[in-house]
Amino acid sequence: MDKQNVFVDPLRQFPGYLLRRISSATMAELSAGLAKLKLRPTEASILIVIEAQPGMTQSEIGRLLSIQRANMTPLAARLEARELLCRWQVDGRSSGLVLTAHGAAAAVKAREIMEGCERRMIERIPRQYRQAYLAALQALWESESKM
Amino acid sequence: MDKQNVFVDPLRQFPGYLLRRISSATMAELSAGLAKLKLRPTEASILIVIEAQPGMTQSEIGRLLSIQRANMTPLAARLEARELLCRWQVDGRSSGLVLTAHGAAAAVKAREIMEGCERRMIERIPRQYRQAYLAALQALWESESKM
DNA sequence: TATTGTTATACTCTATAACTATA
DNA sequence: TATAGTTATAGAGTATAACAATA
Numbered sequence: 001m002d003k004q005n006v007f008v009d010p011l012r013q014f015p016g017y018l019l020r021r022i023s024s025a026t027m028a029e030l031s032a033g034l035a036k037l038k039l040r041p042t043e044a045s046i047l048i049v050i051e052a053q054p055g056m057t058q059s060e061i062g063r064l065l066s067i068q069r070a071n072m073t074p075l076a077a078r079l080e081a082r083e084l085l086c087r088w089q090v091d092g093r094s095s096g097l098v099l100t101a102h103g104a105a106a107a108v109k110a111r112e113i114m115e116g117c118e119r120r121m122i123e124r125i126p127r128q129y130r131q132a133y134l135a136a137l138q139a140l141w142e143s144e145s146k147m
Numbered sequence: 148m149d150k151q152n153v154f155v156d157p158l159r160q161f162p163g164y165l166l167r168r169i170s171s172a173t174m175a176e177l178s179a180g181l182a183k184l185k186l187r188p189t190e191a192s193i194l195i196v197i198e199a200q201p202g203m204t205q206s207e208i209g210r211l212l213s214i215q216r217a218n219m220t221p222l223a224a225r226l227e228a229r230e231l232l233c234r235w236q237v238d239g240r241s242s243g244l245v246l247t248a249h250g251a252a253a254a255v256k257a258r259e260i261m262e263g264c265e266r267r268m269i270e271r272i273p274r275q276y277r278q279a280y281l282a283a284l285q286a287l288w289e290s291e292s293k294m
Numbered sequence: 295t296a297t298t299g300t301t302a303t304a305c306t307c308t309a310t311a312a313c314t315a316t317a
Numbered sequence: 318t319a320t321a322g323t324t325a326t327a328g329a330g331t332a333t334a335a336c337a338a339t340a
């Protein structure tokens with residue numbers, strides 16, 4: 001017997017709860033995929049942001065990804081120690097982050113893994129709902145970033 | 148100037164990434180709301196599940212909510228210590244969890260807070276996308292629970 | 295043998311406060 | 318004064334392994 005389905009889940013009617021569960025399952029799948037590169041989702045997202053806009057500082061990346069300054073420090077240090085990125089001094093207090101060749105290659109692979117996860121997620125949604133689903137996520141994201 | 152919008156976010160095109168960001172923002176809002184009851188989202192979800200189906204055991208609740216047995220122990224102990232729930236022995240190794248009067252009142256309030264969060268989230272989505280958005284989340288959840 | 299509940303432990307993510315150095 | 322980066326620290330959530338007691 002499938003023990004998981006013996007009981008009714010009263011939270012199932014809450015879309016925000018579904019969002020949370022779906023997000024954590026998706027993140028677990030992404031983590032497993034990125035493990036091949038020894039990258040965590042947050043690290044991969046940082047590489048991809050630097051790839052798109054080389055020279056961003058830690059603070060700028062943190063603001064973009066909602067990662068606090070204090071938490072960016074060990075993340076950037078770890079990526080630098082692995083020689084995936086390097087810094088060039090912007091002024092006395094900040095440096096722009098740039099990918100090394102090794103880091104650029106990792107960013108490409110990480111993006112491919114993310115795209116695979118995204119594709120598999122979309123394919124689990126009935127075709128007729130997909131466009132509105134994506135539009136709804138965009139709308140939620142827009143309104144969130146204005147709060 | 149709005150520093151957050153000076154840079155393009157290359158991850159914005161990934162719906163799974165948006166899902167993660169939206170989920171964490173929603174959870175932060177819910178946490179703030181539930182703080183009035185001194186409940187965390189996970190604790191509130193446990194109370195609501197017991198409210199719907201009194202007598203479920205820790206393991207059963209854990210399977211329903213994807214919380215591991217080992218992590219259910221301190222959660223249930225904390226709720227019991229606050230006299231929000233009590234146990235009645237099912238057999239030698241497990242007990243069914245039931246809400247106290249105090250716990251039942253907390254579950255009602257927690258559900259109201261959750262419903263308020265849900266409503267505000269839905270209202271941020273343009274009306275024409277809402278139904279498909281909900282259907283897509285249901286589909287993702289169904290396919291997830293079959294993995 | 296399988297399951298329940300427990301303990302111990304560890305890692306990730308997140309959050310805050312305080313410090314320095316620079317602008 | 319405000320900002321960048323850092324350090325230290327703490328709280329959540331999550332994960333695994335191992336154990337005793339029970340089915």
